[in-house]
Amino acid sequence: MIRLVIVDDQALVREGLALILGGQPDIEVVAELADGEALLRSDVDADVILLDLYLPGLDGVGVLRARSFAAKVLVLTAVGSAADVQRALAAGADGFVLKDATGAELAAAVRGAHAGVRPLSASAAELLWPRTAAPAGADLGALTARERDVLRLLGQGRSNREIARALGLAERTVKTHVSNLLAKLAVESRTQAALLAQGLKD
Incomplete structure (x- = not known):
């Protein structure tokens, strides 16, 4: 069972992600947090953290740079750019997903991060490597x-x-x-x- 923590400042998004991902047979949502500081203070035992890139106060990149936990971190954002993806990966993200991903893509990304694959959703990969390139x-x-x-x-x-x-x-x-x-x-x-x-x- 993959133990997942969701970190997003929007309650509706957190609840929606928990509903989608927690419904997977191999994923258990063990905590839902609203900001990066709460994550760094938390002692929740997790395998994967789904972390919003743009958080109030300490953002996702700041959390990645300050982290002292062993869990894999899958970065999530609604609107991203190639620079966002590169910045997150350079800070140590174990994967990057845009919020236009389907539930199946999100679940696959969580599994991929847990397995050490470093997943990117199709839209995030498209930012880095456009089809024309x-x-x-x-x-x-x-x-x-x-x-x-x-x-x-x-x-x-x-x-x-x-x-x-x-x-x-x-x-x-x-x-x-x-x-x-x-x-x-x-x-x-x-x-x-x-x-x-x-x-x-x-």
């Missing part, structure tokens, strides 16, 4: 059927272990497929590959 060498048609399966699951924020379980493969085999598809797509990271996963046809 996709690597010239990226060729989805060059992927094998199995590599396409792996890429689809990467796009959902799944870890290698989760992909292996879903496809009935050894985790070592999944690592090989990931390395191969990164090379074929001419990208350097799983996150960039996940953005390109949107171009896959069923």
